Amino acid sequence: METPEQIRDRLLARFPGAQVTVVANGSPSAQHSLLVDAAHGRAIAVFLRDDPALQLDQCSNVTGVDWPEKEVIETTKTTVPDPAGGTPKIIEEKSKRIEPGCLEVVYHLFSVALRHGPVVLRMRTGNRTEAVTLPSLMPVWRSCDFQEREVFDLFGVKFDGHPDLRRILMWDAFKDHPMRKDYVGPDDYEWEPTPHGDVLAKARKHFPAPAVPAAVPTPPTPTA
Amino acid sequence: MSTEITPPASPAAGAFPTGGLGDLSSGGAHVRAVHDEFHGDLLEVSMGPHHPSTHGVFRMIVTLDGERIVKLKPVFGYLHRNHEKLGEGTSYLGSMPYTDRLDYLCSMTNNWAYAVAVEKLAGLTVPERAEYVRVILAELTRLLNHTCLAGFLMQDCGCSGTPLMYAFREREKILDLFESLSGSRMMCNYQRFGGCRVDPPADWLARAQTLVDGYTAFLDEFEALLTGNEIVMARTQGVGCLSAALAVSAGVTGPALRATGVAHDLRKVDGYGVYPRFTFRVPLGAHGDVYDRYMIRVLEMRESVGILKQALAGLPGGPIMNPAAKLRGFRPKAGEAYGRIEGPKGEIGFYLISDGSPNPWRYRVRPPSFINLTILEDMCLGHTVADAVIILGSVDIVLGEVDR
Numbered sequence: 001m002e003t004p005e006q007i008r009d010r011l012l013a014r015f016p017g018a019q020v021t022v023v024a025n026g027s028p029s030a031q032h033s034l035l036v037d038a039a040h041g042r043a044i045a046v047f048l049r050d051d052p053a054l055q056l057d058q059c060s061n062v063t064g065v066d067w068p069e070k071e072v073i074e075t076t077k078t079t080v081p082d083p084a085g086g087t088p089k090i091i092e093e094k095s096k097r098i099e100p101g102c103l104e105v106v107y108h109l110f111s112v113a114l115r116h117g118p119v120v121l122r123m124r125t126g127n128r129t130e131a132v133t134l135p136s137l138m139p140v141w142r143s144c145d146f147q148e149r150e151v152f153d154l155f156g157v158k159f160d161g162h163p164d165l166r167r168i169l170m171w172d173a174f175k176d177h178p179m180r181k182d183y184v185g186p187d188d189y190e191w192e193p194t195p196h197g198d199v200l201a202k203a204r205k206h207f208p209a210p211a212v213p214a215a216v217p218t219p220p221t222p223t224a
Numbered sequence: 225m226s227t228e229i230t231p232p233a234s235p236a237a238g239a240f241p242t243g244g245l246g247d248l249s250s251g252g253a254h255v256r257a258v259h260d261e262f263h264g265d266l267l268e269v270s271m272g273p274h275h276p277s278t279h280g281v282f283r284m285i286v287t288l289d290g291e292r293i294v295k296l297k298p299v300f301g302y303l304h305r306n307h308e309k310l311g312e313g314t315s316y317l318g319s320m321p322y323t324d325r326l327d328y329l330c331s332m333t334n335n336w337a338y339a340v341a342v343e344k345l346a347g348l349t350v351p352e353r354a355e356y357v358r359v360i361l362a363e364l365t366r367l368l369n370h371t372c373l374a375g376f377l378m379q380d381c382g383c384s385g386t387p388l389m390y391a392f393r394e395r396e397k398i399l400d401l402f403e404s405l406s407g408s409r410m411m412c413n414y415q416r417f418g419g420c421r422v423d424p425p426a427d428w429l430a431r432a433q434t435l436v437d438g439y440t441a442f443l444d445e446f447e448a449l450l451t452g453n454e455i456v457m458a459r460t461q462g463v464g465c466l467s468a469a470l471a472v473s474a475g476v477t478g479p480a481l482r483a484t485g486v487a488h489d490l491r492k493v494d495g496y497g498v499y500p501r502f503t504f505r506v507p508l509g510a511h512g513d514v515y516d517r518y519m520i521r522v523l524e525m526r527e528s529v530g531i532l533k534q535a536l537a538g539l540p541g542g543p544i545m546n547p548a549a550k551l552r553g554f555r556p557k558a559g560e561a562y563g564r565i566e567g568p569k570g571e572i573g574f575y576l577i578s579d580g581s582p583n584p585w586r587y588r589v590r591p592p593s594f595i596n597l598t599i600l601e602d603m604c605l606g607h608t609v610a611d612a613v614i615i616l617g618s619v620d621i622v623l624g625e626v627d628r
Contacts, residue, residue, distance in 0.1 A: 027347070031560065060564070142599070143598060179309060
C-alpha cells in the first residue's frame, strides 16, 4: 500500500486548495494518519473509496477524540551582552499561551478488495463550542451511520448530511456529551451503606448537614 | 438509511358504512365490505426491550403494513455505562477485566484484541507458546459462541428447548475448561500484554484435547437434527438477504459478511498471531440469508476443530509471558494504535491513544455486533415480525457489547 505521504501528494494534486497533512504517530505501530480539512472531507473520502489503487471500501471504525484547550508555558531565552564587557547574561522569559481545543473524528479505512489498511483519516472541528460541524461520511460508507450518531451523542460533533442524526446510546432528553474530557457527571447521589472517599464528599454536598432542631418543649408531666 | 413511508391514501369519507358493528341488519355484509376495502393503515409496534427474542435489553420500533415490516428502527443504550470513559479513567491493565464484560460470551477474544492493540502501541512481542495458547482459547471461544448462537437461533425459530440444551451441554464443557485455566467461567481476564496470565498445565491440555476430539461427533449430531431439517430450511432460506456490496459498505464483519460470499477473514487477511502456520479454510455463503449465516457458523466450527487439533499438537514449550512486558506502571510512549482480530462475531478492534501517562487518553472499542446492527432494517424490510426475530438472531448480538 502507498505510504500516507504518497496518498497526501496524490490528494493535493487531485484537490487543489485542500489541506491535507500527515500526522505522525510516535508509537511503534507507525499508523500515521491523514488530517484533512472539513470542506474537502467528503470529496476526499469518495476519492479514497473509488481510487483503483486504494479501494478503501470498508470504513471499519469511526470515533471521536476530545482535545480540550490547554495552557502551554513557553520559555524563551535571550542573550543580553554585558555592556561592561563581561559574560553575556541569559534572560529567561516565560510566556503563557492558550492552545485552542478541538474535537477530532477519526476514521479507520480498510480495503476488503485489496486487503490492505488501515488508512487513518482525521477531521477536526474549529473549536469545542460553536464550530462543531463536520461533513458526514455516511453517504460514502454506510458503516458511518450508527458510529457517527455515537460520536454526535458522546462528543457533540454535528455531522452535516447525516440523514438521521439522533442520540443513540444516551436518551433523547439528555443534554451533555459524556465522552468530553470536561464532562461532569450529574449530582445524583448513589446511596452506599458506608460511604467513603469521593462518594462521601458527594453525599455531604448532596445532603447538607441537617439544621440543629429548635428546642422542643417537653410535654407536661401528668399529675395524679 | 431512513425509509420514507407514504401511508396509503385514506379512502374517501363516506366510503365505509357508518353503522358500525351495532347495526347487524345486513347480516354482517357491511363488516365484510369494510374488511375488503381496508387499505392497511400502518401500525407502529414496539418490540422489546424486555423480550427473550431480543437477546437482551433491545428494542425495535417496527412499522407494519399488515404483517409486513415497512420500517424498523433499533433502539438501544439500555445497558450503556460508558465503557470507554471507564477505560480512560483507569490504567491500561485495569481495562483488561472490563473487556470481559463487553461480549460476555467471548471474553477470551475480547482480551486478545485489547492485548493486540496495546502490544502494537508499545511494540511488545509475544512468546510463541503464548501465541499458541491464544489461538487455542480463541478457537474454543469460537466453538462456544457459534454453538450457543445456533442454539439460540433455533429457539428463535420456535424449536423450543432441545437444540439450545444440546448447545448448552457443549458450552458447559468449554466453560469448565476456561474456569480451570483462568478461575472464571465467563469473565476470564486471562490475556496480558506480551503473553498470558497462567501457563496451561499438561492435564488441562489433555482435557482440551479430549473435548476437541469429541466435538466433531457433537457437530454431526447437531447437524443431523437441524441442517437438513425441512422446517428450519423453510423458516430461514431466503429470509434476511444481504448483498455483498452493502455488507462491505456497512462494515459488516464476521460470519454475516462471509455468508454474502466475501472472503474476508482477518485470520487470513491480517495473519495475526500464529494463524498463518495452520491449514484451514474460510467457508463462504452464496445467498447471504439466515440459513447461510447459520451454515457458515457450523462450517467454521468444523474448521476451528481442525485449527485446535493442529495447535494442540504443535504447542511449543517456553515462557508464556514476555519478560520485558511491564504490567504495573506501564506507560507506553505517546502515539496511537488500532489493533483488531477476528472475533466470533466479527472484527473486534481497539483504538488507543497514549499521551505517555499511565491511563490511555482515548480508549475506543470497535464492537462488531453494534456495527453489524447497522443493516438490520435493510434485512428486515418486507418480512414479517416472526422473520425479524430470526434475522436479529442470525446477526448475533450481545447487548453488553452493543451498548458498552
